[in-house]
Amino acid sequence: MRGESVVVVGAGQAGCQVAVSLREQGHRGPITLIGDEQAAPYQRPPLTKAYLAGETDLAGLVLRQDSYYDDHGIKLVRNERVIGVDRQARVAVLGCARTISYDHLVFATGARPRPLPIPGAEHVLNLRTVADADAIRQRLEGQIGLDVVVIGGGFIGLEFAAVVRKLRHEVTVVEAQGQVMQRAVSAETAQHLVNRHRSEGVQILTGTGVGAVREGLVELTDGTVLVADLVVAGIGVIPNTEVAQRAGLAVDNGILVDSHLRTVDPRIHALGDCARFASTHAGGLIRLESVQNATDQGTTVAAAIMGSAEPYTALPWFWSDQYDVKLQTAGLTNGHDRTVTVGDPAEGRFSVFCFKNDRLIGIEAYNRPIDFLMGRRILEGGNSLTPEIVARPGFDLRASQQKAA
């Protein structure tokens, strides 16, 4: 039996995972994985870490070696875009006008950096692809002491700032919100990260926007002018939903999918950065940009194509490396109304337990991997931890669970 044909649009972490999981789960039909970059599918997280620092090359980033795709019957199409999908005829149309027919189509189109809506945005570099990282590396190559301005204090901006500081440049991070990483972590964790950056000599300005960028200068909305040899922005992304929208699928800040990651067309799934899905953990629709989300959803989509009726329920988790800080978050802490900090912030090892209506919704582990892993387990399994229990002197998450078990 030849098996059904699957076309995966987008060859990032999510798209690649769908293809790999399909083969691992025994799918026998043709699989075509179409990406618009020259590089074979690769991991993006090291772009703001080891790759940027020059500690690894592209070979160290790729998700599978080239021979894997041939060996597993996965047709990898590089440097190519899908520009249209004809759902009646069940064909994907490529940029070169060639068409590929499908039984199942998967949108894993990812996201693109949100453009800066200010004069001089053309002087600003982004950091999303290996080509972006190469361009930045080239600007920094062989130099020290450059003035680097980072617009946006999210994961990307802060990780970038940490690496560039280690490369001995002068770094200023400008964050328009009152807190860095506001979407991702609590005020406590954010403050410790800011302190860590400042102790390394990075300047962090919050509550200040960027008004304009000119050759060599960044003008802030409060009137400050920063000298800048290099300006890099990380102010969030826009999901790549245009092709899905033109194909008549529902789109609203992401391609809308149900808890099985299926669009309104049962032959089309969407996942990863480009998909907005019904999440039990978020209590509604959410779009997540993370490796965990891309890979776990990839496994779910592959299983769905293979006939599984299991919904996607994986607990979200994230990590970030900045200097020697490993920040790991389990669950979604956004929307918490109370936090309890456990451990010793002064020593740089602590966890922030985040509660909403006295229910634990997430844990931010700052150099405390045990709390992160324990936290994932108890958040997956349902938990009865209250702020009062966690706030007791000497509380230890592992010990508390051993007692409970």
Place this chain on the structure above:
Amino acid sequence: MPKITYVSHDGIETVVDVAQNDSVMRGAVLNGIKGIVAQCGGGASCGTCHVYVDPENTKPLSQMHQVEDELLYFTACERKENSRLSCQIPVTEEQDGLVVHMPEKQL
């Protein structure tokens, strides 16, 4: 290139050439060897690239750091004396011929 042998839980051996300075985890993942998941891609964040180093091993291995040590308490399969996270074992010529056994599951 150094050769690393991966033994699956049901005893199937796969020998792979691993590039210098890649990790034992990368050697498995790049070649699509099942049995090592590596959810976090090598960030010592997830504990899903657990291996048992062959008990007869005489090759020198990297020292275990605190994060790895802590993560190993949370692997899906039991931690043993020879447990390691394969993302934390870089491969050089010195590890040529290393044999690692994969646990029954990683998740």
